[in-house]
Amino acid sequence: MAETVWKNNPVCRQLGIDYPVLQGGMAWVADAELAAAVSNAGGLGLIAAMNSNGEQLRVQIRRAKELTDRPFGVNLMLMSPYIDEAVKVVCEEHVGIVTTGAGNPAKYMDQLTAAGVKVICVVASVALAVMAERMGAVAVVAEGCESGGHVGETTTMALVPQVVDAVTIPVIAAGGIADGRGMAAAFLLGAVAVQMGTRFLTATECNVHENYKAKVIAAKDHDTIVTGRTLGHPVRALKNAMTREFDRLEKDPNTTQEQLEAMGAGALRRAAVEGDVKNGSCMCGQIAGLVKTEDSCETIVHGICEDAVRLLRRNPFSASEV
Numbered sequence: 001m002a003e004t005v006w007k008n009n010p011v012c013r014q015l016g017i018d019y020p021v022l023q024g025g026m027a028w029v030a031d032a033e034l035a036a037a038v039s040n041a042g043g044l045g046l047i048a049a050m051n052s053n054g055e056q057l058r059v060q061i062r063r064a065k066e067l068t069d070r071p072f073g074v075n076l077m078l079m080s081p082y083i084d085e086a087v088k089v090v091c092e093e094h095v096g097i098v099t100t101g102a103g104n105p106a107k108y109m110d111q112l113t114a115a116g117v118k119v120i121c122v123v124a125s126v127a128l129a130v131m132a133e134r135m136g137a138v139a140v141v142a143e144g145c146e147s148g149g150h151v152g153e154t155t156t157m158a159l160v161p162q163v164v165d166a167v168t169i170p171v172i173a174a175g176g177i178a179d180g181r182g183m184a185a186a187f188l189l190g191a192v193a194v195q196m197g198t199r200f201l202t203a204t205e206c207n208v209h210e211n212y213k214a215k216v217i218a219a220k221d222h223d224t225i226v227t228g229r230t231l232g233h234p235v236r237a238l239k240n241a242m243t244r245e246f247d248r249l250e251k252d253p254n255t256t257q258e259q260l261e262a263m264g265a266g267a268l269r270r271a272a273v274e275g276d277v278k279n280g281s282c283m284c285g286q287i288a289g290l291v292k293t294e295d296s297c298e299t300i301v302h303g304i305c306e307d308a309v310r311l312l313r314r315n316p317f318s319a320s321e322v
Contacts, residue, residue, distance in 0.1 A: 005309055010170045011193035014118070014138060015097060016071045018042030019305045021183075022141070022172060023297075024197025025075020025099055026149065026283070027051075028272035029208045032060045036067030037205035037297040045072045045297075046099060054085030061093045071096055073120075078103025091115035099141060102150060102233075109135045120172070122195075124152025129163045129171075137169060141195050144175030148198050148284040151175075151226060151236050157189070164190030178287040180307020187312060198285040199304075204296045209275035213294060215240075215282050221289035231260055238282040242267060 006012045011020045021043035023030065027050035035045030045068070047060045057074070064072050074095050076086055079102045087108045090098055098112065101122040105112075112119050113136055121132035122141040129140045142163040144156025152159075156175040164171045173186035174195035183194050200206060202213050215238055227246045228235045237243050246263055249255040264281070271280025295303075 006305070009192060011139060011172065014170070015044055017044050019301050020172075020193030021301050021304065022046065022099075022174075022193060022195040023200050024147075024174065024195055025049075025077075025101070026197050026201070027077070028269050029201060029206065030075065031207055032063035032067060034200065034203065034206050034297070035072045036064045037203065038200065038301065039064075039068045039070040039072040041296075041298040041301040042070075043297075043301045044097065046075045047072070048075045048077070049080065049082075049086040049090075050077055051080045051082060052086070053082045054089040057086050058089045058093060061089070061095060073097035073099060075099045075101065076105070076108075077101060078105060078108075083108075087111060090117060105132075105137075106135055122174070123163070124154065124159070126159075126162050126166045129167050133167045133169050139170040139172055139193075140167060141172040141174050142191070143195070144173075145226075145236075146176030146286040147174055148224075148236050148288075151234050156186070160186060160189040160191050176285060176287045178285075178290045178304075180304050180309075180311055182287070183304050183308035184311040187308065194304075196300075196304075198288050199291055199300055200297065201284060202291055202294045203300060204294055208272050209277075211275035211277045212271050212282055215277045216284050216288050216291055217294070219284070219288035219291075221286070224284065224286050224288065228260075228264065231257060231264075235264075235281070235283060236285065238277075238284055238288065240280075240282065241278045242280060 009020050019042040023038040023045050025046040025048040027048045030048035035047045038045030049057050097118045099120045118138045120139045121137045123129045132140050142160045144159050145151045160173045170192045172193040173191035177194050178199040186194050225239050225243050226234050226236045267281035270276040271282045
């Protein structure tokens with residue numbers, strides 16, 4: 001299937017992958033093992049640079065190279081205090097692809113492109129997508145507010161077609177996608193690939209704490225909440241004692257910004273690494289209610305693509321890339 005159905009897909013051709021599926025660069029979750037497993041399955045795995053310093057990131061990159069000979073990338077969090085180091089290491093280690101988020105990549109575009117790195121920008125608005133194309137991005141990930149972690153305000157259904165109409169580079173859809181139905185819908189909106197985060201949280205090869213996985217699998221459609229809007233960086237996570245208290249304090253006019261920031265500091269690590277799913281932040285998307293099993297990355301990637309092809313071929317208005 002990979003060699004025939006997707007051979008003309010622009011993202012597959014551009015990135016050297018078999019299936020138009022990217023794995024989200026989730027902090028404390030997207031490590032070398034997960035990235036390599038997704039890449040070995042024919043998609044594009046991503047290592048989350050998050051707040052790692054340069055040498056910590058280098059270790060992860062070299063570990064991924066040991067585990068796969070397929071293309072993989074690094075997600076650069078532009079607000080990281082170590083972003084200069086991360087960009088330098090990506091170039092030194094000849095990583096071919098990066099995705100960027102949480103900031104403006106303009107400062108680093110010349111450095112990355114000179115090193116042969118293909119830059120894909122994660123965007124939450126049409127304006128950001130247009131800016132990314134002007135800066136030299138090879139594609140954009142249009143991420144709707146259904147996604148987990150840091151979110152914008154526009155839904156995937158509304159955002160993707162508007163971004164498609166505004167840019168000429170390939171558009172990758174993200175937010176609220178976990179199966180072939182979501183992928184098929186994204187293609188009909190004009191996207192040519194998808195990025196998934198929550199679905200890969202429960203992958204067999206994902207090293208996130210088992211408590212975190214279990215909470216995602218047990219989630220229902222109404223079990224996520226967005227907090228942090230008053231801080232300027234809203235975050236979607238599963239409801240628990242921590243997020244409910246954060247939400248309560250955020251609505252209290254007597255709560256200071258410093259108190260909220262202190263409460264959120266280290267919350268994701270508590271959940272993802274330590275397994276404290278009551279007092280940590282279990283970031284995931286609204287689609288968590290659809291994720292009910294722990295499967296291998298190969299099963300996830302191949303399954304979603306096979307289902308999407310079946311659905312698109314059934315539809316007379318199928319995307320031309322399929």
